[in-house]
Amino acid sequence: MSDRLLVGTRKGLFRIERDSARRWRIASNWFLGDPVSQLLIEPGGRLHAALALGHFGVKMQRSEDGGAHWGEVAVPTYPDRPAGVEDKDPMRNIDIPWSTQLIWSLAVGAPGELWCGTIPGGLFHSRDGGDQWQLVRALWDEPRRKKWMGGGYDFAGIHSILVDPRDSAHVTVAVSVGGVWTTRDAGANWELIGDGLRSDYTPPEMQQDPLTQDPHCMVQCPAAPERLWIQHHNGIFVSDDAGANWRELTDVVPSSFGFAVAVHPDEPDTAWFVPAIKDEQRIPVDGRLVVNRTRDGGKSFETLDVGLPEGPAYDLVYRHALDISADGRRLAFGSTTGSLWVSEDQGDGWQCVSTHLPPISCVRFEMA
Amino acid sequence: MPTTLSFTPNLARHLDCPGAAVEGSTLREVLESYFESNPRMRGYVLDDQGAVRKHVAIFLNQAPIGDRIGLSDSVADGDAVFVAQALSGG
Known part of the structure; x- marks a missing residue:
């Protein structure tokens, strides 16, 4: 049972702890004033925090002692762009910067190995726990990568990295906007997958094209790794074959739009979403902040709101700001308006931790 | 005089x-000379391709440098280079 959370925000990193009265409280903070874009907690407890300094670029911080001390470590950097190579955003015909703009995803791979997804679209691999990073050239040099385009950000990025718990060489990533890609050999070869994903923001003849898909977040059930869930720009999709084929869930009330999704670690049919109005408004439907839960693989959804604001609320929950504890009992989510909630009963009820944090980018339960 | x-x-x-007082006939040489003893500084001032970060400003004798990509501005003995935080980008 995890009693601690890490919360990355626009203005620093916070630890939230559960006290003896079962209240969740802000216990400590680091990097106050600096944007924290992503977090990674390794199984052994080592912590990684990705900073996005407004002036001085992306930085990586690592702690070996649970946050007592942090040290700056290597940042994934792009190789020198060869002279004469044209690499332009396909929608705006402007140069794609070969420079890390944002650390958007971090994942644990084989023992000692890490993966890192960035904007503008490079995937990086570390074989030494983050001391050094290498750009995964096979994906970066894949010709169809140049058709990736920006969604919420100016340039495309990798926000979801799933490492198959049965085979660490099987890695599946989701790109906004550029579909779902998978490798079976730890990055040497890549396949674009995603039959059944559908985009309604493209011309009709492109809507089934796996390359034009905008998954907002993709998660995998650890106990049933063939089961993936996607909260897509276009709605909610579920796969039973590790992402090769997807089925769309329609008629989800109050909305199938959103950014975040969490799946129960042992129950592949149980997943949570935080719905919002699509596309550009991105606020809760009717000003009611709710969480949607399915327990039957998406056949039906329950709308959960006990402990959430009764009055109008305009919180938006980003793709990395909803998390579930390793035992599947606790959930937490944070919003771009700096509110944070925790549930100790799978979402049946929620406790508000704060409504005054900075805008929240990521929420992660620490190990028990 | 460096x-x-x-x-x-x-x-x-x-x-x-x-x-520091450093040697170099171009801004690139001056910065590279400094980075030899303070390698962490490179990533704070320059992006992955070696250009000045978007929200960093560099002054050469109180005037903004001309070449933010190639850092080819000529530097002479006695010149003063100042790396500033731009007003944008916080």
Whole structure:
């Protein structure tokens, strides 16, 4: 049972702890004033925090002692762009910067190995726990990568990295906007997958094209790794074959739009979403902040709101700001308006931790 | 007489950034000379391709440098280079 959370925000990193009265409280903070874009907690407890300094670029911080001390470590950097190579955003015909703009995803791979997804679209691999990073050239040099385009950000990025718990060489990533890609050999070869994903923001003849898909977040059930869930720009999709084929869930009330999704670690049919109005408004439907839960693989959804604001609320929950504890009992989510909630009963009820944090980018339960 | 290189105090929140007297006939050479003894500084001032970060400003004798990509501005003995935090981008 995890009693601690890490919360990355626009203005620093916070630890939230559960006290003896079962209240969740802000216990400590680091990097106050600096944007924290992503977090990674390794199984052994080592912590990684990705900073996005407004002036001085992306930085990586690592702690070996649970946050007592942090040290700056290597940042994934792009190789020198060869002279004469044209690499332009396909929608705006402007140069794609070969420079890390944002650390958007971090994942644990084989023992000692890490993966890192960035904007503008490079995937990086570390074989030494983050001391050094290498750009995964096979994906970066894949010709169809140049058709990736920006969604919420100016340039495309990798926000979801799933490492198959049965085979660490099987890695599946989701790109906004550029579909779902998978490798079976730890990055040497890549396949674009995603039959059944559908985009309604493209011309009709492109809507089934796996390359034009905008998954907002993709998660995998650890106990049933063939089961993936996607909260897509276009709605909610579920796969039973590790992402090769997807089925769309329609008629989800109050909305199938959103950014975040969490799946129960042992129950592949149980997943949570935080719905919002699509596309550009991105606020809760009717000003009611709710969480949607399915327990039957998406056949039906329950709308959960006990402990959430009764009055109008305009919180938006980003793709990395909803998390579930390793035992599947606790959930937490944070919003771009700096509110944070925790549930100790799978979402049946929620406790508000704060409504005054900075805008929240990521929420992660620490190990028990 | 070498070039004087100094940094905005804003950088001191993140890393040691003592000023230094360094050699070089271009801005690139001056900065590279400094990075030899303070390699962490490179990523704070320059992007992955070696251009000045978008929200960093560099002054050469109180005037903004001309070449933010190639850093080819000529530097002479006695010149002063100052790395500043731009007003944009916070």
